[in-house]
Amino acid sequence: MNDQSTCACSCGCITAEDPRFAELKSYIDSLDQNQGITMPVLQEAQRSFGYLPLEVQKFISENTGVPLAEIYGVATFYSQFAIEPKGRHHIGVCMGTACYVKGSQKVLDKLAEELKIKVGCTTADGRFTLEATRCLGCCGLAPCIMIDDDVFGKLDDISRIPDILGKYE
């Protein structure tokens, strides 16, 4: 598989000079230190880096004084945080109750088939990450999916899916 001599983060590489580290540092400094800052800092890091590679977790630990083990523990507990890089577009298939009752499993199966990946995985070309999510809050349009920030509803007709995917590069 991967050549082990390249960086383990396999993301086009986050180096120590990356300006996002300085931004993260000033974000950390702006917070009130004794008010439970781990979550907000991880959320900010996730937003800016797209995921939380070990380098970033170490950086956070060094700059907040929170032990790395604890950072890692929190980062792996919550499903919103990713340790692995994600695709350019994020597909969330709603697996909330309303959507499930209306056949979201079929939608998920169809997407997995079209993209030739399993749920939770990213396509080889890095174009899409496919995930199951909780209620998107549009149960009236069930079954629905969310690609990046766009919601597509009433997907009972799964033949619409290839066209929808075609809109994303």
Place this chain on the structure above:
Amino acid sequence: MMTMVDLTGLKAKALEEMESEGTLRVVVGMATCGQSAGARRVMETLKKDVAGLGLDNVKVAVTGCVGMCTYEPIVEVLQPGKKKVTYIRMDAEKTARVIQEHLKDGKPVLEYTVGHDHAGNLKNLEDLQFYAKQERIVLRNCGTINPENIHEYIARDGYAALRKALLEMTPETVIDEMKKSGLRGRGGAGFPTGLKWGFAAPNQADQKYIICNADEGDPGAFMDRSVLEGDPHSILEAMAIGGYAIGASKGYIYVRAEYPVAVERLKIAIAQAQEMGLLGRNIFGSNFSFDIEIRLGAGAFVCGEETALIASIEGKRGMSRNKPPFPAYKGLWGKPTVINNVETLANVAQIILKGADWFRSFGTEKSPGTKVFALGGKINNTGLVEVPMGITLREVIYDIGSGCPQGKAFKAVQTGGPSGGCITAADLDTPIDFDNLVAIGSMMGSGGMIVMDEDNCMVDIAKFFLDFTVDESCGKCTPCREGTKRMLEILDRIVAGEGTMQDLENLEDLAENIRLTSLCALGQTAPNPVMSTMKHFLDEYVAHVQDKKCPAGVCKALLGYMITADCKGCTKCKRVCPVDAITGEVKQLHVIDQALCIRCGACFNVCSFNAIARN
């Protein structure tokens, strides 16, 4: 900064803005639901064309969720002295026409409205059956006011309850009024809010906290989201009242990260309230100071449980802990803390303003007030409905929801989410309240109400919920972490056609153990969906186990597709089969190769001659 806000003056001014002679107020439902149905483009068109045509008397505003999802995007036109006009299922072109014909020339576009009678008299949303049995306390401002404009909240008596509490009441009388109202927590457990505040109030500490639980974890519920998006100030006001009552000067709102629109509206609301001195130091010139901070969740259902939520705000893994000590004694950072759900809080200002007796005039003796349900699944009118407690399930499902689509038969309704159970047709006349729902084997939960019809397999539904809890167990205690997994494995076997009758017995044993020995309510209630479906639909379980059949035709491994003699040889099925399992020439009987068939059902769905049989 002004210390004494002149609410009366502000209210008069805001009302004048909203309702002055000759103005047309156009509101667009822009909650998450509306936006995903296309409301943003409607809004852009409105802004552009109204400006382009120089219609100075038209005021365009964002509003929250009106609750009727099937009709989104919804645009309403309000004109003083005239009946409100409701346009439904709007898009950019329709909007352009409404602007020309209605906003400019004064003639409503009948065919886009929600309906009219023979004489051409327009109906609007409130005239619909959907609203007839509803009672709006929690959702009173949702879909009416602009949630991004504090003045519109004030126009609807916003912050008057806080003023009354701070200037005319003591913390004790606030708590007494809440106790008298009988308001019970809407987050699931139904604990009386006044009592909870009463526990925290006498505890001495240098700091106390009030937390709004906006984690809304039930995977089929979205009422809290709608309140936050449609009426965020009502939550801020209630938190300040609660803070005054218990002696807390700091509040946190813990919101799911999946609700970006809600977070944005809350941020705007907090900033506006701070600017006007309705949050901050010495509110209304009293010596009460209060501020609110937002914290985001990160996708963990268990964080809706109050002790896990506290751990999460503290920056830890969101794991539950044993109670006692209850948060009212030892909560956030070890300080006395009150945690209330969004919908609970949305009732508070109204109770303080109008009194406990007014509130008690709705609902039942033991469950006063209303409850908001997210009505979804196999139902014609999906949406948010707020009904007085004591209404029957039948009224909600048939009168408001207007039954199952396509004339399918109603099978069950699920309430209480992953902690709840299924209710069958036999119990539909039960009046809804906290205690009755428990008595018929389900629970109120946060208010998800999912209707299922004959096409839903109850074993599959049970598995769906268990899948959810297995995924969301925090892992701290063994019965929940391991026990639910064992139950799921059994269900996996059953839907694969490999279950035995012994498995059904084992499910019951496991369920009993998990229920009795789990640490928190997530584990304790996790077996409920399985137990309630086994109780009411045991025959379906047995069909899966003994006959290796899924009566509803859902569980793939138990299905088989066959082409019958009715086949006309139209080749339609052959073309849709994704794995080329169907062979046959034009006008000849087609055949499915069972070894290749993956049971996707595509052929079954496309055949126009009902020539494909499923078993």
